[in-house]
Amino acid sequence: MIDRSGPPLVELRGIRVAFGGVHAVDDVTVDLYPGEVVGLVGGNGAGKTTLIRTLSGAHPADSGEILIDGRPVSINDPRDAKELGIETIYQTLALADNIDAPGNVFLGRELTTRLGNLDYTAMEDATRKLMSRLNPNFVNFVAPVQSLSGGQRQSVAIARAVHFNARIVIMDEPTAALGPAETAQVHGLIRQLKEEGLGIFLISHDIHDVYDLADRISVMLQGRLVGTVNRDDVTVDEVLAMIIMGKQPGEVTQRDIAELHEGGPVSG
Amino acid sequence: MTETEVSATGRARDEGAPGRAFQPPRSWRSIVRSAEIDARLAGMLVALALIWIIFQLITPGNTFLTPRNLWNLSVQSSVVAIMATGMVLIIVTRNIDLSVGAVMAVVGMVMGAIQHDFLPDLWRFDHPATWIVALVIGLALGAAVGAFQGVIVAYVGVPSFIVTLGGFLVWRGLAWRVASGQTIAPMDSNFRLLGGGSQGTIGGTWSWVVGIVACVAIVALQLIKRRQRARYGFRLRPMWAEVGLVVVSCGAVLAAIWYLNRYYVPAGVVEQRGLPPGTNISQGLAIPVLIALAVAVVMTFIATRRRFGRYVYGIGGNPEAAELAGIKTKSTIVKTFGLMGLLVGLAAAVQIARLNAAVSSLGTGMELNVIAAAVIGGTSFTGGVGTIAGAVLGALVMQSLVSGMVLMRIDAPLQDVVVGIVLVLAVTLDTIVRRRAAR
Numbered sequence: 001m002i003d004r005s006g007p008p009l010v011e012l013r014g015i016r017v018a019f020g021g022v023h024a025v026d027d028v029t030v031d032l033y034p035g036e037v038v039g040l041v042g043g044n045g046a047g048k049t050t051l052i053r054t055l056s057g058a059h060p061a062d063s064g065e066i067l068i069d070g071r072p073v074s075i076n077d078p079r080d081a082k083e084l085g086i087e088t089i090y091q092t093l094a095l096a097d098n099i100d101a102p103g104n105v106f107l108g109r110e111l112t113t114r115l116g117n118l119d120y121t122a123m124e125d126a127t128r129k130l131m132s133r134l135n136p137n138f139v140n141f142v143a144p145v146q147s148l149s150g151g152q153r154q155s156v157a158i159a160r161a162v163h164f165n166a167r168i169v170i171m172d173e174p175t176a177a178l179g180p181a182e183t184a185q186v187h188g189l190i191r192q193l194k195e196e197g198l199g200i201f202l203i204s205h206d207i208h209d210v211y212d213l214a215d216r217i218s219v220m221l222q223g224r225l226v227g228t229v230n231r232d233d234v235t236v237d238e239v240l241a242m243i244i245m246g247k248q249p250g251e252v253t254q255r256d257i258a259e260l261h262e263g264g265p266v267s268g
Numbered sequence: 269m270t271e272t273e274v275s276a277t278g279r280a281r282d283e284g285a286p287g288r289a290f291q292p293p294r295s296w297r298s299i300v301r302s303a304e305i306d307a308r309l310a311g312m313l314v315a316l317a318l319i320w321i322i323f324q325l326i327t328p329g330n331t332f333l334t335p336r337n338l339w340n341l342s343v344q345s346s347v348v349a350i351m352a353t354g355m356v357l358i359i360v361t362r363n364i365d366l367s368v369g370a371v372m373a374v375v376g377m378v379m380g381a382i383q384h385d386f387l388p389d390l391w392r393f394d395h396p397a398t399w400i401v402a403l404v405i406g407l408a409l410g411a412a413v414g415a416f417q418g419v420i421v422a423y424v425g426v427p428s429f430i431v432t433l434g435g436f437l438v439w440r441g442l443a444w445r446v447a448s449g450q451t452i453a454p455m456d457s458n459f460r461l462l463g464g465g466s467q468g469t470i471g472g473t474w475s476w477v478v479g480i481v482a483c484v485a486i487v488a489l490q491l492i493k494r495r496q497r498a499r500y501g502f503r504l505r506p507m508w509a510e511v512g513l514v515v516v517s518c519g520a521v522l523a524a525i526w527y528l529n530r531y532y533v534p535a536g537v538v539e540q541r542g543l544p545p546g547t548n549i550s551q552g553l554a555i556p557v558l559i560a561l562a563v564a565v566v567m568t569f570i571a572t573r574r575r576f577g578r579y580v581y582g583i584g585g586n587p588e589a590a591e592l593a594g595i596k597t598k599s600t601i602v603k604t605f606g607l608m609g610l611l612v613g614l615a616a617a618v619q620i621a622r623l624n625a626a627v628s629s630l631g632t633g634m635e636l637n638v639i640a641a642a643v644i645g646g647t648s649f650t651g652g653v654g655t656i657a658g659a660v661l662g663a664l665v666m667q668s669l670v671s672g673m674v675l676m677r678i679d680a681p682l683q684d685v686v687v688g689i690v691l692v693l694a695v696t697l698d699t700i701v702r703r704r705a706a707r
Contacts, residue, residue: 058592079594094592096585098652099578107582108593110575117573125500 002036002215007070009034009199010055010086010168015064017050024050025061026223032168032199037190039214039231040203042243046220048203049091052170055201056088057081068168082109085167089174091203093157097146101138102127104145105160130159134189151182158189169193172203187213207243211236221246308646308698312661315694319665323672332672335531339551342528343464343622345667346560348634350615352641352659353567354608357577359642360584361604362651363421363428367435368612368638371413372631373443376616379406380452380626383459399459407613413439414609418602428605436635444628453625463621464554466537472529472550478558479525483518490514528553556618560660563611568656570607580604584652640687641666644694665690 008031017025025047032038040048054061057078065072068084075081081088095104102123111119111126124141131138135155145153154177161169171190175183190213193200204210210217211231219226219242226242229249237257238249245256323332331337351368358365383402387395417435421428454460461468470478490510497504504510529550538547571577579600582590591597620626645662647654669690673683 056592077594078592082594088592090592092588094586094589096582096589096593096652098585099581103578103582107578107590108595110578112575116575118575118578121496121500121502124502 002033004033006033008032008067009036009069010201011065011067011070012051012055013065013067015051015054015061015066017047017054017059017061023223025054027064028220028223028225030218030225030228032201034167034199035194035197036216037194037200037202037214038228039210039217040201040220041205041207041210041217041239042220042226044205045222046243047223048220049172051220052088052172052201052203055081055168056086056170058088079108082164085165086170087161087164087166087168088170089157089161089172091172091176093153095145095153095156098144100143101131101141101145101148101156101159104156105130105163107160109164126163127159130163131155134159134162135185150177151179151185154178154182154186158186162189162193166198168199168201170201170203173205174202175204175206175209207236207239211239219243306655308701309655309657309661311701312645312658312665316661316665316668319668319672323668323675327672327675328677331675335527335529337671337675339528339531339554341664341667341671342557343554344671345663346554346556347615347619347622348637348641348666349560349660349663350563350618351608351611351634351638352645352663353563353656354604354611355638355642356567356645356647356654356656356659357571357580357604358428358608359639359647359649360580360652360654361601362584362587362649363601363604364639365414365417365428365432365605365608366635367413367417367432367439368608369631369634369636370436370439370443371410371609371612372616372619372634373628374413374439374446375406375410375613376620376626376630377443377446377452377628378409379403379459379613379617380455380620381446382406383456384452384454384626394457396458398456399462402456402459403462403617406617407610410613410616411606411610414612415602415606417609418605421605422598422601440628443630446628447626449628451625451627455621455624455626459617460621460624461555462559462617463619463623464556465622465624466533468555468621469551469553470555470558471552473552475525475529475550475552478553479522482521486517486521487514525553556622559614559618563614564656564660571656576600576603581652586652637663637666640691644691646698648698665694 011029011031013029015025015028016023028047028051030038030040030051040052042048050059053059054064055066055075057075057080060076066075067073073080073084075084075086078088096107099107102120105127106123111122113119127141131141135152138152138155140148140152145156148156154174158174161171174190175186178186187209190200190202202210202214214231216228216230217234217239218228219239221243226246227248229239229242234249237260238252240260241247241252241256242249244260245252247256320333324330351372355365355368379402382405383398384393387398387401391398413435417428417431420426420431490513494504494510529552531551533549533551535545538549539545543549571580579590579595579597582593582595583597583600587597616630619630623630641662642654642659643649643662644665645655645658645660647659666687669687670683673686678686
């Protein structure tokens with residue numbers, strides 16, 4: 001069970017981000033406890049990624065607070081986030097395609113010898129050990145990552161996030177580019193990280209993905225938080241109604257659900 | 269050699285089949301793959317060899333491959349080679365520096381004025397400290413000019429093409445202002461050694477020393493690398509490839525020294541030194557060539573073994589990813605421009621020393637030669653790809669074409685036509701090969 005007696009691992013409080021007058025994120029508050037997976041769902045342009053970029057340091061919030069272990073912190077760039085133990089797996093993966101897998105895992109945090117030279121063998125060794133845990137099929141440690149398959153590239157991005165003793169992992173659409181076997185692998189990994197006591201923000205447009213993995217689900221619509229619900233208290237249809245109509249689970253009528261299903265496969 | 273044998277048996281045990289490693293490989297492709305040779309670099313060496321052989325066959329009197337011509341070629345290539353190593357890092361980060369020729373002029377004029385006008389007022393002309401003061405000020409000025417342009421590119425966000433196009437005009441104009449367009453000559457006699465010339469060579473014996481040191485370094489580096497990989501239990505390169513590579517590269521180094529050492533000091537100079545007529549004294553490697561080689565080694569080290577180099581390639585491969593990985597991309601860009609400026613300062617010193625004069629037209633059109641050398645050497649404008657060694661080879665290819673055509677008495681405009689065609693051809697070939705490799 002998740003212990004929610006202490007302060008949350010992370011709390012994003014009243015976050016606002018505007019792009020030229022348009023509120024991409026408007027007064028959103030979400031939190032995350034150790035060993036918990038919180039799913040962030042919403043349609044395209046709901047503001048999920050923008051919200052989470054304020055936590056990973058990719059884009060500062062215009063206003064609002066970020067608290068780690070109950071203490072306010074300031075995150076101005078990705079370095080600040082990493083120092084606080086926040087690692088992000090971006091939807092785009094954010095890999096340098098011309099560099100090999102070990103180089104990408106350690107990008108910005110290279111291992112060096114005493115003289116400050118890059119220690120290629122140590123980085124390759126660490127990456128081999130990581131991969132034997134994450135993806136035993138991964139064998140190509142010398143080719144630039146552009147020549148790897150989507151799943152292998154995803155493994156590199158994940159390896160980078162988990163290697164540095166992260167406490168908080170943000171995953172933005174981690175399975176969007178993957179086949180069924182690789183998706184199952186990522187799901188296994190998410191459960192493993194959760195067991196280890198990490199907090200995970202899982203962003204996905206696939207409601208079934210989130211429903212399988214998350215302990216709580218926060219729903220966003222047009223930059224605002226519709227609500228946060230315990231997964232066990234809601235049905236998939238109720239979450240869908242939140243995503244599409246912005247209705248709270250109690251307000252959903254049979255007619256709404258019928259309408260959702262008439263609209264065709266909206267869950268993507 | 270015992271070390272090599274020890275690791276040979278160690279590797280054989282790893283593979284489990286001692287005899288297999290020495291089995292003759294099936295095809296060229298498999299040789300290249302299992303020897304882990306950089307195929308692109310090998311291809312460039314083959315192209316250079318072809319150019320040399322063709323020129324040897326078609327130049328009147330077959331004079332291209334004479335020690336004298338190759339020695340001259342080495343000196344003439346060094347100025348472009350020095351700057352091309354810096355241009356690689358600039359282009360790898362998806363930028364460009366069009367100002368290098370103009371910066372060369374302004375730095376050259378300042379260094380010329382310092383040693384010809386200012387310092388002699390302080391002490392005397394040809395004072396032993398003059399050359400070093402002039403050189404250090406020149407390097408610092410070059411680095412400052414480069415970094416200044418880099419700040420505008422990285423922090424203000426003006427495209428490097430525009431910033432350095434402006435620099436191209438500004439610095440050339442300022443170079444003219446230093447001495448109102450007049451030529452500054454002669455240069456300090458110690459400073460002139462930087463340019464080679466009759467005194468600026470290290471002689472036959474020291475050239476051999478350089479060659480042997482290079483061979484020892486090649487062997488040592490391979491051993492260290494192999495031992496490191498063995499310690500982690502990684503797959504090792506097959507022994508035939510390891511030994512073959514060391515033998516080929518050391519052999520090439522020593523052969524080059526031997527051949528260049530056959531370029532002798534002119535008979536008149538021999539007589540002046542009171543030696544019996546007919547004595548052969550090797551010129552040995554020219555100082556600018558040594559400078560260019562040292563720059564290539566240091567820049568390769570920076571590009572491949574230091575964090576800065578890794579960040580340069582990271583930014584080139586994916587600027588957003590580099591930023592998200594926590595790399596300070598802006599200061600890295602400024603450093604690449606500063607380093608470029610420093611190398612331009614060094615190249616300017618070599619150039620005015622060679623000419624024994626500083627002129628405000630110094631380095632006119634040089635930016636295009638430098639960019640062409642980097643690009644012929646495999647540096648890609650899409651970013652993230654390019655090697656220092658490739659750029660040096662690129663400079664050598666360009667200069668070989670020019671040198672060969674001069675020997676054939678082809679006039680300058682036609683030379684430009686040929687160099688232009690080769691530039692486009694080289695990149696076309698590279699693009700086709702890369703597209704195939706990607707499939």
